Amino acid sequence: MKSRRVFAVMLICFAVAVAAPAQYRTALPGYRYKFPRDHFNHPDFQTEWWYYTGNVKAAAGHQFGFELTFFRQGVDRDGKSTGTWDVRDLYLAHLALSDLDSGKSLHRERTNRAGPGIAGASEAERRIWNGNWQITWRGDEQVLQAIDERFAIHLILLSAKPLVIHGQNGVSQKAEGRGRASHYISLTRINAVGEIEVDGQKSQVTGTAWMDHEFFTHQLEPDQIGWNWLSIQFADNTELMLFNIRRRNGSIDPYSAGTFVDARGNTTHLAKSDFTMEPAETTWMSSDTHAVYPVRWKISAAKLNIALECSTSLPSQELAYSAGFTPAYWEGSVLLAGTKGGSPIAGVGYLEMTGYDRPIEALR
Secondary structure (H helix, E strand, C coil): CCCCCCCCHHHHHCCCCCCCHHHCCCCCCCCCCCCCHHHCCCCCCCEEEEEEEEEEEECCCCEEEEEEEEEEEECCCCCCCCCCCCCCEEEEEEEEEEECCCCEEEEEEEEEECCCCCEEEECCCCEEEECCEEEEEECCEEEEEEECCCEEEEEEEEECCCCEECCECCEEECCCCCCEEEEEEEEEEEEEEEEEEECCEEEEEEEEEEEEEEEECECCCCCEEEEEEEEEEECCCCEEEEEEEEECCCCECCCCEEEEECCCCCEEEEEHHHCEEEECCCEEECCCCCCEEECCEEEEEHHHCEEEEEECCCCCCEECCCCCCCCCEEEEEEEEEEEECCEEEEEEEEEEEECCCCCCCCCC
16 A cells, blocks of 8 residues: 555655655545656655566566565755755665565665755656666656666566556545545556566566555554555456555554456455455564564455455565664565455465554654
């Protein structure tokens, strides 16, 4: 949800003085979306992120999951910062690769200010970037490119469905009150083709990707400590996004929600009462943070006649950073199997879990 994806909440934990939210707009019903404008930067909102995740495989069957995420956190909107190096926004990016067959989980992060073009999101340039990690739009295609010392990802992405606007009346509500929400856009089925390189070994890959884009100023409340977010791409060309917001008392917040996308791209909004996400007993403990993550889930959506089990072949997909600026979170490739309409169904997806190492003290 990136309320999800995702997380990403992490931005706000930087050791900087962030601007008062009063300088920014809040996400309110009736927002008029316009594209391509709304694929890019919204500096009048304090927090923004773009999440790209996906599952791809090589011709010989080798499987990978990937994540490339860009975050923007507003710091100063009072109009007094005019120099090239003045910090109006912080830009954070996370890059992760799950080498599912080899059992490797690799991840990196970087933080920059815009400076003279070091990081940003620009409709005029039709790209989102942080150093040499970037998404570039070429007509309907997007080019994803990210290079690190141990691994690199280069993919051509083409959406197979219209974009989705989650929630109701143009907002994805996350808590009680006006503006406690986000504007939340997704591309739920993107065809991906390109190359992945790990330790000098290159693989030509194909598969599917998912993109989440959210912008907002206020979101979580003090008693909301984290969330579980799940994207699913079913084999019958339908998709499902669900998120549970977890509260301090162990309950699930009533503003948890989801979206079902049918084969033609039509959407159905799901309220908390329309689905359940229940962790099974299978867990994984991080040796870095000692957080314990449920890595097997039972999913039910009676409204859609869907019952699923969610699992992963690689439990160690936590993103934990030694610098300590951002909370750790688990985000990784998952498999789904179960029934839909009484018939067997399978799918792939991405699961995100936040607030397990410590509560998310952000997005207020």
